Amino acid sequence: xxxxVQKFGGSCLIDAAAVKNAARIxxxxxxxxxxxxxxxxxxxxxxxxxxxxxxxISKKPAKRELDVxxxxxxxxxxALLAMAVGELGYPCVTLLGWQxxxxxxxxxxxxxxxxxxxxxxxxxxAKKRIVLVAGFQGVDRxxxxxxxxxxxxxxxxxxxxxxLNAEKCQIYSKxxxxxxxxxxxxxxxxxxDEIDYDCMQELSFLGVKVLNPRxxxxxxxxxxxxxxxxxxxxxxxxxxxxxxxxxxxxxxSGVTKMSNVARIFVNDLEDVPGAACGIFELLNQNxxxxxxxxxxxxxxxxxxVSFCVSGDDADEAERVLLESGKYGxxxxxxxxxxxxxxxxxxxxxxxxxxxxxxxxxxxxxxINIMMITSSELRFSVIVxxxxxxxxxxxxxxxxxxx
Amino acid sequence: xxxxVQKFGGSCLIDAAAVKNAARIxxxxxxxxxxxxxxxxxxxxxxxxxxxxxxxISKKPAKRELDVxxxxxxxxxxALLAMAVGELGYPCVTLLGWQxxxxxxxxxxxxxxxxxxxxxxxxxxAKKRIVLVAGFQGVDRxxxxxxxxxxxxxxxxxxxxxxLNAEKCQIYSKxxxxxxxxxxxxxxxxxxDEIDYDCMQELSFLGVKVLNPRxxxxxxxxxxxxxxxxxxxxxxxxxxxxxxxxxxxxxxSGVTKMSNVARIFVNDLEDVPGAACGIFELLNQNxxxxxxxxxxxxxxxxxxVSFCVSGDDADEAERVLLESGKYGxxxxxxxxxxxxxxxxxxxxxxxxxxxxxxxxxxxxxxINIMMITSSELRFSVIVxxxxxxxxxxxxxxxxxxx
Numbered sequence: 001x002x003x004x005v006q007k008f009g010g011s012c013l014i015d016a017a018a019v020k021n022a023a024r025i026x027x028x029x030x031x032x033x034x035x036x037x038x039x040x041x042x043x044x045x046x047x048x049x050x051x052x053x054x055x056x057i058s059k060k061p062a063k064r065e066l067d068v069x070x071x072x073x074x075x076x077x078x079a080l081l082a083m084a085v086g087e088l089g090y091p092c093v094t095l096l097g098w099q100x101x102x103x104x105x106x107x108x109x110x111x112x113x114x115x116x117x118x119x120x121x122x123x124x125x126a127k128k129r130i131v132l133v134a135g136f137q138g139v140d141r142x143x144x145x146x147x148x149x150x151x152x153x154x155x156x157x158x159x160x161x162x163x164l165n166a167e168k169c170q171i172y173s174k175x176x177x178x179x180x181x182x183x184x185x186x187x188x189x190x191x192x193d194e195i196d197y198d199c200m201q202e203l204s205f206l207g208v209k210v211l212n213p214r215x216x217x218x219x220x221x222x223x224x225x226x227x228x229x230x231x232x233x234x235x236x237x238x239x240x241x242x243x244x245x246x247x248x249x250x251x252x253s254g255v256t257k258m259s260n261v262a263r264i265f266v267n268d269l270e271d272v273p274g275a276a277c278g279i280f281e282l283l284n285q286n287x288x289x290x291x292x293x294x295x296x297x298x299x300x301x302x303x304x305v306s307f308c309v310s311g312d313d314a315d316e317a318e319r320v321l322l323e324s325g326k327y328g329x330x331x332x333x334x335x336x337x338x339x340x341x342x343x344x345x346x347x348x349x350x351x352x353x354x355x356x357x358x359x360x361x362x363x364x365x366x367i368n369i370m371m372i373t374s375s376e377l378r379f380s381v382i383v384x385x386x387x388x389x390x391x392x393x394x395x396x397x398x399x400x401x402x
Numbered sequence: 403x404x405x406x407v408q409k410f411g412g413s414c415l416i417d418a419a420a421v422k423n424a425a426r427i428x429x430x431x432x433x434x435x436x437x438x439x440x441x442x443x444x445x446x447x448x449x450x451x452x453x454x455x456x457x458x459i460s461k462k463p464a465k466r467e468l469d470v471x472x473x474x475x476x477x478x479x480x481a482l483l484a485m486a487v488g489e490l491g492y493p494c495v496t497l498l499g500w501q502x503x504x505x506x507x508x509x510x511x512x513x514x515x516x517x518x519x520x521x522x523x524x525x526x527x528a529k530k531r532i533v534l535v536a537g538f539q540g541v542d543r544x545x546x547x548x549x550x551x552x553x554x555x556x557x558x559x560x561x562x563x564x565x566l567n568a569e570k571c572q573i574y575s576k577x578x579x580x581x582x583x584x585x586x587x588x589x590x591x592x593x594x595d596e597i598d599y600d601c602m603q604e605l606s607f608l609g610v611k612v613l614n615p616r617x618x619x620x621x622x623x624x625x626x627x628x629x630x631x632x633x634x635x636x637x638x639x640x641x642x643x644x645x646x647x648x649x650x651x652x653x654x655s656g657v658t659k660m661s662n663v664a665r666i667f668v669n670d671l672e673d674v675p676g677a678a679c680g681i682f683e684l685l686n687q688n689x690x691x692x693x694x695x696x697x698x699x700x701x702x703x704x705x706x707v708s709f710c711v712s713g714d715d716a717d718e719a720e721r722v723l724l725e726s727g728k729y730g731x732x733x734x735x736x737x738x739x740x741x742x743x744x745x746x747x748x749x750x751x752x753x754x755x756x757x758x759x760x761x762x763x764x765x766x767x768x769i770n771i772m773m774i775t776s777s778e779l780r781f782s783v784i785v786x787x788x789x790x791x792x793x794x795x796x797x798x799x800x801x802x803x804x
Contacts, residue, residue, distance in 0.1 A: 016458040050478070054485055056418040061485040068496050069481035072474040076452070079471035083456055083463040094470050098500070099545055120545070143501055143522070 002167040003035040003125065007135065007157035009173040012231035013077045014044035016084075023084035025172065025234050026130060030090060035125040037164065039135040039157040040081055042073025063108035067137075067147045071097065074134035074153070082132050092130035095120060097137035097145065102156065104138035104146045110287070111138055111146035113155065116163035133160065151212030158215045162222035169219070169226050170238075175210050176230035177239035178203065181255040181396040185389045189396065192253060193237075194245035199253040199344055202377045206342040207258035216241065252345040252354075255396045257388050259339045262314035263371065266321065268302040268330035276305050278327050286320050288313040292340075292373040292380060302330075308371070308382060311336060338370065339388035342380040343395060354379055361398035367391050404569040405437040405527065409537065409559035411575040411612075414633035415479045416446035418486075425486035427574065427636045428532055432492060437527040439566065441537040441559040442483055444475025465510035469539075469549045473499065476536035476555070484534050494532035497522060499539035499547065504558065506540035506548045512689070513540055513548035515557065518565035535562065553614030560617045564624035571621070571628050572640075577612050578632035579641035580605065583657040583798040587791045591798065594655060595639075596647035601655040601746055604779045608744040609660035618643065654747040654756075657798045659790050661741045664716035665773065668723065670704040670732035678707050680729050688722050690715040694742070694775040694782060704732075710773070710784060713738060740772065741790035744782040745797060756781055763800035769793050 006029065008022045022038070030036045042050075050069050054061050061069075078094040085092040101117030124131045135153025138146050148155050154171060161169035178200070181189040195203075197220035204213035210228055219226050219241065229238025269275045276295060283290050290307040297303050309317045318334045326332055348354050355372075358379060362369055367390060371382035383391050408431065410424045424440070432438045444452075452471050456463050463471075480496040487494040499506075503519030526533045537555025540548050550557050556573060563571035580602070583591040597605075599622035606615035612630055621628050621643065631640025671677045678697060685692050692709040699705050711719045720736045728734055750756050757774075760781060764771055769792060773784035785793050 016455075019459055053418075053478075053482060057421055057482055058485040058489040062488045065481045065484040065488070065496055068484070068498075069478060072477045072481075075474045075477070076455075076471060079467045079474075080455060080459055082467040082470070083460040086464050086467070087460040094467055096470075096547075145498075 003164045005161040005166045005169045007039040010041040011174040037131045039133045040077045041153040043077045046073040067108045071137040078134040094132045096134045098139035100133045102138035106140040110149040118163045154212035154215035158218045161224045172231040186396045194240045196245040200241045202344040207256035252399045256342045260311035261340045262336045265333040266305045266329045271303045339385045341391045344378045361394040365394040405566045407563040407568045407571045409441040412443040413576040439533045441535045442479045443555040445479045448475040469510045473539040480534045480536040496534045498536045500541035502535045504540035508542040512551040520565045556614035556617035560620045563626045574633040588798045596642045598647040602643045604746040609658035654801045658744045662713035663742045664738045667735040668707045668731045673705045741787045743793045746780045763796040767796040
C-alpha cells in the first residue's frame, strides 16, 4: 500500500464547509487504496487571534508558553477534520505532534525537527485508519511542546512524507499552483507545471507564501516530490516541485514581491576591520537575517552600511543596534516604506541580460531602484512600497519573451 | 515547603483582566513560600463554543476526537495564565494532562483518573516554579488524550492535592462559598462556613454547580480539605469542605434546585418480575443515571414506572427505551417541564419533621408535588419548572428556624 501525505493550509479549513471539502479530498484518496496521512494547519486566522489574546496579557510572553497556546490551533482543526471524515463514514484518528513522534530541538517558536518516530502512524495506517496529524508542532526531548514557526505545517508534511517514504506529498491551499507572478497583481501570470527545488526555495524566500522554504529544503534533501494544488479545484493538476524539473523552456521562474521588509541604515561607522562584522554577528545572535547588504566608504573616512531585514524583525533589529551602542555609528535609521522585488530563475548570473532587462523595465516605468543584489538564482531590487505592484507587472511583462 | 493546589474555574479566567487577577492570587500564595500548583478550566464559554463548532460538522462526532477538541480549551487558558504570571515576574511552567502525569482510563468524555505520576510536577516545584496544570484532561495508557467530563477540573485539582499531599486545595470561582440556597433566588440565603463531604456531595449532585460531586468524593477518600472561595474577593474566607465539619448548629445544609431534569413515564408494563429491572439495566448500559424511581400497580394488572434523568440524557433515554421495544409498555413519555428541589442535611430520615415541613411550605404556596424521594442526607421533590424558584424560597424560609 502506497502512502500519500496531504497538507491542508488554514485557508482550506476556514469554516465547516471547507473542513468538509478537505474531508472529501482525503477520503477520495483513501478510496483509491492509499494510506492517507493528512497534515493540518490552524483554521483561517486562528493563529492571529491567539497571538492577539496573548498580546492582551503580555507583550513579551515566554516562548515556551506561546507554543503551548499556538499549538492548540492545529489541535482544533485536526479534531474538526476528524469529525468531518468520520461523518463521511471513514475510520480515522488524529495525532498531535507529540503523539505522531515529531521530535524537535527546544528552540520554542522556531523549532527544527530532529527526528521522526513514525511507529504510531504506521500502526494506525496498518489498521486502515486515515491519520490526521496536527502540523506546525512537535515535542522536545524534555516532553515540552514546540512549534516550527510560520509555515511549519509544510515542513511537518514533507518530513512525514520522507519518514514514511510516501509516494506523494500534496500541499493544498486555495491557490492552484505556483505562478510566474502573483495573479492578483499580474493578470497574465502563468501557472508553472514543474519547478526545481532550488528555484522554488528562492521563490518561497522571496515572497511566494504558498510553500515554506524550509519545507522545500527538506524535500530536496530527501527527494520528496511536492504537488502544490488547490483544495477547491482538487481535480486540477497543480505545480510539481522536484529535482530536474523540465524548465528548459523558461529561464525565469517567477517575479515576486515582498512588502513585509525594512531597510536599515547604519551611518558613519569607523572604517576599521571588524566594525561591520560586529553588526551582523549581533543580528545573528538575535536570530535576525539580513539581506542585500551594501557598504559605501564616504570621503570622511567613515563607512555607511545598509541592509534589509524582514518587517517582523525591523523594530528588534533597530533596538539591538541602538542598545549595543551602534558600534560607534552616528545613526541607525529604519525605513519600512520599501518592498523587495525579485526575479528568480536558473543561471541568472550567466545571463547578464537579466539585470539589464530589469533596469530597463523599471526605468521605463519611472521606478527608482534603491538597492540591488543578485545571485545564481535570483536578482532582487528594493523599491518604494507604493511602486511595488507596478514594478512586478513591468518586470513580468518584460520577461514574457524569456 | 508546603504545597497549595488552587483551581480556577472558567468564570475566573473569562478575559484578560480576570486572568491577571488569577495570576495575582497565585503569586501572592507563592510569595508566602508555598509550592503552588494551579489547575485551570477553559475560559468562560470556550467549551460551549467548541461544542458548537463540532456540531456544525457532525451531530455524533467520535468521542475521542471531541476530547482532542475540548482539551484545547484548558490548554489555551493555562498558556494565557502562564503569560500573566510571567508578566508579574514569577517563574512558571504549564503542564497539560499528559505532561502532568494524569493517567486515566479510556472512557472518552467521562474518563476517570487511574493514577497520577507527579514526578514532573515535583521536579518543577523543586526548581521553585509555579506549576499551571490544564484541568479536565488526562492521557490513557495508549497515549490518547481524554477528558474527565464537565466539572472535571475540580477533580484534577483534588486528585493532584492528594497525590502531592498538599496542605490546601482552594477552588476559586466567582462565588464566595456554599450558600444555604442560591442567593440569586433566595436573597436571605446564608453562607456556610464548614460542611462535611457527604452533605457537600449531595448538594453538588442536586444542583450546586460550584463543586463537582466526583471531586468531593475523591476529597473524602483522601482527606483533602477544600476551600471554596471567590477569585474576586480572594481575601474573604470561603466555605471549607472537610470531615467532621462543625454543623451542629444546623440540621439543614441547603436547599437546591435542578432545572435540567426530566421525568420519564413508562406506562402499562407487564407486572412480572424483571420487567422494571430491564429498563434500569438498559439505562445503565447507556450511562444514564435514574433518580426518584416510582412504581405503581394499576387495577389492570399493569405497572407504571416513572423516574427522573438529567435533562442532558432525556432524549437519549427516551430513544433507547423506544428502540428496545419499551419492554412491552404501552407508552414512553418524557416531560422536561419539571425541576427537582432538594433539601440536604445530616440525619434527615431521623427527623420526620423535615418532610412535613416541606409539604407544609409547598402547600402554603399552592405548589403541587409530583414526585418525592428521601434518603439519609436529602429530601427531594419534583415540581413544575415554573414553580421551582418559589418552591426553593418557600422551603428555605420554612427551614430558617432549623
